[in-house]
Amino acid sequence: NAGVMQNPRHLVRRRGQEARLRCSPVKGHSHVYWYRQLPEEGLKFMVYLQKENIIDESGMPKERFSAEFPKEGPSILRIQQVVRGDSAAYFCASSPELDTEAFFGQGTRLTVV
Amino acid sequence: KQEVTQIPAALSVPEGENLVLNCSFTDSAIYNLQWFRQDPGKGLTSLLLIQSSQREQTSGRLNASLDKSSGRSTLYIAASQPGDSATYLCAVMDGSEKLVFGKGTKLTVNP
Numbered sequence: 001n002a003g004v005m006q007n008p009r010h011l012v013r014r015r016g017q018e019a020r021l022r023c024s025p026v027k028g029h030s031h032v033y034w035y036r037q038l039p040e041e042g043l044k045f046m047v048y049l050q051k052e053n054i055i056d057e058s059g060m061p062k063e064r065f066s067a068e069f070p071k072e073g074p075s076i077l078r079i080q081q082v083v084r085g086d087s088a089a090y091f092c093a094s095s096p097e098l099d100t101e102a103f104f105g106q107g108t109r110l111t112v113v
Numbered sequence: 114k115q116e117v118t119q120i121p122a123a124l125s126v127p128e129g130e131n132l133v134l135n136c137s138f139t140d141s142a143i144y145n146l147q148w149f150r151q152d153p154g155k156g157l158t159s160l161l162l163i164q165s166s167q168r169e170q171t172s173g174r175l176n177a178s179l180d181k182s183s184g185r186s187t188l189y190i191a192a193s194q195p196g197d198s199a200t201y202l203c204a205v206m207d208g209s210e211k212l213v214f215g216k217g218t219k220l221t222v223n224p
Binding site: 006033035041042043044045048055056058059091093098099100101102103104105106107109 | 117144145147149154155156157158159162164202204206209210211212213214215216217
């Protein structure tokens, strides 16, 4: 019973490139969340998705960032035209229902050079 | 706006000591509170989940309590071991269906 799987674990991008982060939730979980952890900061909510729907994207920057959770396949967090300030650890979490225990992946550490 | 504070930011104890980590939150209207462990460069491991209707949860040497009315939770670790060294994160889920995290307490248990 695999947990939340994120890939890649580490990603290096040059300024201006695109970063695509993938998250496969726990099998059977339909709620997916993305969080960002900046150096020396706590985890901050970015977006909450259910299959094919964005429920809450209030924590996601309006420009350059997008997320999806298609009917088939993993959830994708996409960052276009990355800048140095995007360097952070991005964590995905999933849960089976609302208000239940959230399970986190190992994270993707993005470094923008 | 919900804010979560964890005190202390760092704690160093000798092996075998019992210890308490503190978490406070500003809005008592929460659905649940979750304690996590994060090792350097790793993801988050869920330790304990307390629903808003519960007062405490126990798992092995860990005991977490919740006082919703005062906006406080504590994580008690009994007979600490070097392997307990990690950053411990407290997070609350409120009506917005997302977790709000504290900045964590970095625990070091010295052999």
